[in-house]
Amino acid sequence: MRVSCKQEDLHRGLSAVARAIPARSTLxxxxxxxxEASEGSVLLSATDAETIAITYRISADVTEPGAxxxxxxxxxxxxxxxxxxxxxxxLAERSRQVSLSCARNTASIGGLxxxxxxxxxxxxxxxxxEIEAHRLRKAITQTVFAAATxxxxxxxxxxxxxxxxxxxRLAAADGFRLSVHNLTLDQDGEERSVIVPARSLGExxxxxxxxxxxxxxxxxxxxxxxxxxxxxxxxxxxxLQGTFPNYDQLIPKETTTRTEVAVQELxxxxxxxxxxxxxxxxxVRLIGTPSSTGPGRLQINARAEEVGDxxxxxxxxxxxxxxxxxxxxxxxxxxxxxxxxxxxxIETSSPxxxxxxxxxxxxxxxxxxxxxxxxx
Amino acid sequence: MAKSSGTKPQPIIPPRRIAHxxxxxxxxxxxxxxxxxxxxxxxxxxxxxxxxVVAAASYEARRFGCHSAQPMSHALRLCPDxxxxxxxxxxxxxxxxxxxxxxxxxxxxxxxxxLDEAYVDLTSTSPNSDGALQKKPSKSAEIAEAIRTEVRxxxxxAVSVCIAGSRTTxxxxxxxxxxDGLIEVPLGKDAEFLxxxxxxxxxxxxxxxxxxxxxxxxxxxxxxxxxxxxxxxNSFGRIGEALHTxxxxxxxxxxxxxxxxxxxxxxxxxxxxxxxxxxxLRNELARQTITIGTHLRTHQQRARTITLKLRxxxxxxxxxxxxxxxxxxSTKALLHIGGSILDSVLHSQRxxxxxxGINRADLIRPVRLIGITAGNLVSNELQLTLDDLHRNQxxxxxxxxxxxxxxxxxxxxxxxxxxHVVKRGVExx
Numbered sequence: 001m002r003v004s005c006k007q008e009d010l011h012r013g014l015s016a017v018a019r020a021i022p023a024r025s026t027l028x029x030x031x032x033x034x035x036e037a038s039e040g041s042v043l044l045s046a047t048d049a050e051t052i053a054i055t056y057r058i059s060a061d062v063t064e065p066g067a068x069x070x071x072x073x074x075x076x077x078x079x080x081x082x083x084x085x086x087x088x089x090x091l092a093e094r095s096r097q098v099s100l101s102c103a104r105n106t107a108s109i110g111g112l113x114x115x116x117x118x119x120x121x122x123x124x125x126x127x128x129x130e131i132e133a134h135r136l137r138k139a140i141t142q143t144v145f146a147a148a149t150x151x152x153x154x155x156x157x158x159x160x161x162x163x164x165x166x167x168x169r170l171a172a173a174d175g176f177r178l179s180v181h182n183l184t185l186d187q188d189g190e191e192r193s194v195i196v197p198a199r200s201l202g203e204x205x206x207x208x209x210x211x212x213x214x215x216x217x218x219x220x221x222x223x224x225x226x227x228x229x230x231x232x233x234x235x236x237x238x239x240l241q242g243t244f245p246n247y248d249q250l251i252p253k254e255t256t257t258r259t260e261v262a263v264q265e266l267x268x269x270x271x272x273x274x275x276x277x278x279x280x281x282x283x284v285r286l287i288g289t290p291s292s293t294g295p296g297r298l299q300i301n302a303r304a305e306e307v308g309d310x311x312x313x314x315x316x317x318x319x320x321x322x323x324x325x326x327x328x329x330x331x332x333x334x335x336x337x338x339x340x341x342x343x344x345x346i347e348t349s350s351p352x353x354x355x356x357x358x359x360x361x362x363x364x365x366x367x368x369x370x371x372x373x374x375x376x
Numbered sequence: 377m378a379k380s381s382g383t384k385p386q387p388i389i390p391p392r393r394i395a396h397x398x399x400x401x402x403x404x405x406x407x408x409x410x411x412x413x414x415x416x417x418x419x420x421x422x423x424x425x426x427x428x429v430v431a432a433a434s435y436e437a438r439r440f441g442c443h444s445a446q447p448m449s450h451a452l453r454l455c456p457d458x459x460x461x462x463x464x465x466x467x468x469x470x471x472x473x474x475x476x477x478x479x480x481x482x483x484x485x486x487x488x489x490x491l492d493e494a495y496v497d498l499t500s501t502s503p504n505s506d507g508a509l510q511k512k513p514s515k516s517a518e519i520a521e522a523i524r525t526e527v528r529x530x531x532x533x534a535v536s537v538c539i540a541g542s543r544t545t546x547x548x549x550x551x552x553x554x555x556d557g558l559i560e561v562p563l564g565k566d567a568e569f570l571x572x573x574x575x576x577x578x579x580x581x582x583x584x585x586x587x588x589x590x591x592x593x594x595x596x597x598x599x600x601x602x603x604x605x606x607x608x609x610n611s612f613g614r615i616g617e618a619l620h621t622x623x624x625x626x627x628x629x630x631x632x633x634x635x636x637x638x639x640x641x642x643x644x645x646x647x648x649x650x651x652x653x654x655x656x657l658r659n660e661l662a663r664q665t666i667t668i669g670t671h672l673r674t675h676q677q678r679a680r681t682i683t684l685k686l687r688x689x690x691x692x693x694x695x696x697x698x699x700x701x702x703x704x705x706s707t708k709a710l711l712h713i714g715g716s717i718l719d720s721v722l723h724s725q726r727x728x729x730x731x732x733g734i735n736r737a738d739l740i741r742p743v744r745l746i747g748i749t750a751g752n753l754v755s756n757e758l759q760l761t762l763d764d765l766h767r768n769q770x771x772x773x774x775x776x777x778x779x780x781x782x783x784x785x786x787x788x789x790x791x792x793x794x795x796h797v798v799k800r801g802v803e804x805x
Contacts, residue, residue, distance in 0.1 A: 283757060
């Protein structure tokens with residue numbers, strides 16, 4: 001094998017695929033990256049052999065094709081520190097020792113037989129959907145944070161994709177909050193309901209940052225895998241098996257108070273209050289007072305037990321009764337950070353009923369967050 | 377919401393003057409203050425029934441080997457001339473409140489550790505121009521002496537005190553200051569003061585720990601202080617770490633710097649005669665959970681851990697705990713968990729004749745004592761879940777869950793019309 005490529009390209013590719021490598025594994029080769037050189041390009045692959053696989057193609061000058069695996073950490077750290085010049089990789093016939101040289105630096109890295117690398121399953125074409133990358137990315141950003149991180153109920157560690165007609169509905173819930181994003185499609189999608197692990201979607205979101213144009217989703221016939229084809233990169237995720245809770249009934253149909261605020265202002269005040277709330281249970285209290293004359297106001301309060309307290313206030317357009325509700329400050333921050341509209345609406349009914357957040361002028365997103373039960 | 381008790385970086389604590397005030401033979405002194413005829417006589421405060429236990433013994437009675445927590449019958453064999461006085465809890469708590477009020481008048485940093493003892497931080501109590509602290513003389517010993525005088529005048533009770541650089545030293549020292557004395561350990565001399573004290577006098581060292589330490593050649597607190605901290609940690613874990621700190625007089629925890637709310641609340645009862653009827657145990661458990669539940673709700677607290685304690689006839693004692701993910705305060709939930717621990721204990725101990733029919737069964741092993749503790753207390757705040765919403769079990773507008781709403785009604789009725797105005801079905805008459 002004899003390859004020459006740009007340091008920047010190899011570095012970007014290695015960083016992208018390395019995210020699939022497990023922190024710990026009983027299978028040592030999963031700590032490696034598969035390096036396959038063919039005409040004009042190198043395909044980098046990594047997988048944890050269970051839930052996720054990422055491949056990434058970079059352009060390269062290949063004078064002699066070949067394949068080898070190399071330990072991911074060593075290779076990635078080495079390449080990351082090299083100057084922005086071309087890197088030459090050579091591998092002698094029947095050898096496993098790769099020679100790398102860049103500028104006046106040379107290295108030799110021992111690899112493993114590429115045939116031992118866990119195969120990345122091809123996803124047969126049972127269903128294909130095309131989505132614009134930036135829209136898929138927004139849908140992921142607005143849901144993935146609400147998925148559970150602990151796996152007492154495994155299905156909740158994923159994001160539910162409900163495909164019907166010309167729409168994909170993404171939903172995630174960790175038991176305390178629910179995030180739903182409606183993604184409209186340009187073509188009809190085959191009706192399907194799957195759960196994609198939030199971790200894989202998080203990695204996909206990162207990969208999507210550099211993608212313009214469309215992404216292709218392909219599901220396999222067995223309903224066990226989904227492949228996201230980004231052009232130069234692919235991500236294959238194992239789907240979570242199980243039934244996602246029916247969440248429609250969790251979105252309140254009617255609420256008594258509708259409070260419209262500037263997202264950035266509320267985020268700023270919540271961030272300040274959270275500093276005071278962090279020693280307690282992270283409780284941030286919202287008190288909305290309507291006004292008949294001008295705009296109403298929303299107070300954002302927090303207390304630090306025996307230390308002090310904090311009170312912030314912002315303008316709010318309040319429609320309905322006075323509202324009092326307490327949230328975990330982190331949950332409130334999480335949702336405010338992913339709303340990309342200038343203004344948002346908070347719908348509430350009572351201190352112990354769920355709060356509903358919606359961006360103004362964008363009905364593709366709705367978020368339900370359970371309040372904290374506190375003494376008022 | 378769970379917090380890991382990871383090692384936080386410890387704040388740097390400036391040298392402190394911590395005083396431990398301890399009322400001498402508290403119950404006895406209260407009784408003598410209102411009945412001077414008892415002065416000079418051996419007095420035992422406690423119940424006089426078959427199962428009566430000594431709650432307090434006067435110095436005269438202690439000379440005969442009497443001490444608190446001893447069966448009354450045993451104490452009377454040791455000292456047949458002792459005068460027995462039934463305890464008057466209401467009076468003790470009234471006197472205790474007065475005592476604490478006196479302490480708080482001298483320092484804002486008072487950490488009460490019982491009816492009759494408290495730590496007071498005297499570090500920065502010097503005269504102040506703003507008038508708020510004018511009552512305080514400038515030196516800690518003078519303040520302590522002033523407190524002693526005031527308590528003696530107001531209550532007719534002697535209070536012993538030790539002023540030191542750490543809580544442990546102050547506690548150990550106040551025992552040595554008794555009766556009616558004051559000891560001040562000079563700044564930086566804590567370890568020196570503690571060195572000759574027998575290891576058993578160090579708070580937290582019980583008979584078992586003392587025995588383990590004796591095997592390692594540790595007889596005094598000084599011996600303990602000289603032991604490598606790492607060995608202590610390896611052998612005893614977190615307790616080892618605490619032993620090291622305390623033996624060296626280094627536990628200068630800032631008094632009043634953190635919220636010292638109660639960490640647990642418990643009720644237990646030694647039966648007059650050993651119990652063999654299951655329902656009898658359940659009834660007692662119900663009574664205890666009602667008291668604990670009311671306490672939790674009045675103090676706006678919830679418990680994460682419920683512990684059941686059972687003592688069999690032969691004094692063998694077992695405790696079993698259960699921790700819940702969502703902290704509870706309702707009587708129903710407390711009784712449900714307490715009862716299910718009781719059932720599983722009885723089953724595992726084969727204390728019940730049949731696995732079925734537990735309600736009718738008599739126990740094979742008679743029970744001497746039953747008790748329940750609500751521990752791991754947290755404030756009355758809960759993150760509501762989507763499951764609550766799904767099951768339509770959200771708290772009502774006055775912020776109480778359904779089962780807690782009933783408690784609230786009962787609590788209110790009882791506080792207005794007395795304890796007997798309303799009873800639960802589970803409550804024995």
